[in-house]
Amino acid sequence: MNETTTQQPVIGSVLRASTMGFVCGTRSQDIGHPSFGAFVRTQHEPGSETEVIGLIYAISIDDDPLVRQLILANNMNTATTRDQRENRMVPVEISVVNIGYIQAGRVYHNLPPRPPLSLDPVQLCDDACIQQFTERFDFLRLVLNTSEVPTEELAAAALLHAASARPPEQRYDFLVAAGRQLAGLLAHDLPRLQHLLRLIKPA
């Protein structure tokens, strides 16, 4: 796993992208770090002033005929499993929805001016970046309006990630403030709001 200057792991490289989101690829043995709802960022090029910020909403591993055959034969051992995972480089696809960008140190909760490019490295955001990005909650509107994504679960997972990026004494207040923002956004849809609040309810 590559390490960058911020010590956050590179979880993959961009396969395809649009302003709405992107998909990055990685090898199957490298999926220890990314998780659902995690904040990630990409840079167009080293030293670029614009960083696209996104949330992981899906991690998928495609099958292939050989894997199907192995499962059918039901006679796998450690060597074949290692061969499949380490030699065959079974690609893992990580889907990300864009929720904003950071340009010249300023946070924008809006779609980025242009998507990342193929092979741009994708990195998990560190705690400082997450705190900076989630000082306001405007990005939640983008998340809740995203189609083809489990929006409530994604918003909840992102908020829990953002809470855990803060010192323990700030987490409760952060989640309460997030709940208030959600109440405003989902005032017209109480069942959805209720579900979301249950998901982020502090322990």
Added chain:
Amino acid sequence: MTLEFEKVVPQVERMGRALAARNITLSERGEIAWQMFQSLGDLDAIHARIQLARDRDAGFRGAAPLHEPVNRAYPRPDPPRLATILAADGSQVYPNTHGAALYYLTNVGVFVYHHGLDELPEQLTEPVLCYTDALLHDERGQVISNAAVNARRTVHELQVLARETWNRRGLGRPLLAISDGPLLFWVGKDVPDGRQLQDDYLAAMVHLHDAHVALQQTSGHSASTIGYVDRPTSAFVVSLVYLMSLIPDEVRAAALETNGPLEGLIDQWLMFRLLRPGERSALFVQQSPQNKRYRDRGESYEIVFFYLNVGQPHAYHLARVEMPAWVAKDPARVDEVHALLMAQCEMMWRYPYALTRADELAVVRSIERTQLDELIEIELRRNTQTVELSEKLEAKVVRHGRTRYGERRRR
């Protein structure tokens, strides 16, 4: 113009009826062949009959039993605790006279699996790009045929397999080198340097034998070599059954041109009756001038084979396993080959895992071919060469809607 299915469908229906009718007559003849096969219990009588055919130069191309009774099955033995299995396969890009440059490429993949260990299997590929006039043209200046590329690839496959087996002779455990396809190698007249290629192939066999001898001397283990033929359509045993059905006076070249009333039957008919999953047939030697040439190189190099049912109780599947005599004449080595192949096939349902992976390593996919062509085009332009595709290729690109970089869309 696309294929007009309304014209093809009636033909497909006729084809289905014809094949069904043929299978009925084949099954009747298969029953006759099975009855005759079961009666082949006298090895001396079989060898005497084959010798008679040889004496009369009758051109018998069937199977001769090595030393085991032919009408019985041999059960699956236990595999060795540890072994290393090497499998090689190859693929190629044929020369294309319509492309930007004339070249061909062969790619050999080798997969190394350590049986009984949790070690990560090894894999390697060896691509060779051939572009010189000497390699691309025959002595008449014509571009070499696809058969010539296949022959060169086959030789390279066995050379790489021999080298990798030799390099592992110090492992101190049994080795099994698997080549995809038959071990008997010969080339047609359209292949330049055919004699040289056959010599090179035999030299690789000698190299494999050397690895075996070295392993035997250092650890007492064997390095066995086999050629694996999946779903064989051979009729060597049927030919033997037919030969044994003749009276001595009938054993003549004219009678042996075909398998007489058994013509059209393949050995699979008999083997599916004889072998349950996991069982192998007796060892046979294929009678052919090519095999005689191998035998002339040394008795250890004559090619012997057995059939193996690698299927399941509800779905039989046959393979022909060829091996040099240095393997076949030692029952312990034959057992080792038999058991290891079954262990390999079980991993993939009914085909050796190592060969599947070697094939996957070797194969050059069409997208990779396109990328290679693009790389060559770029390199030609960098060297200030004019790049011209033929009109035929350009027309194909237009018809098939080939897209360039930046135009590809994901489904």
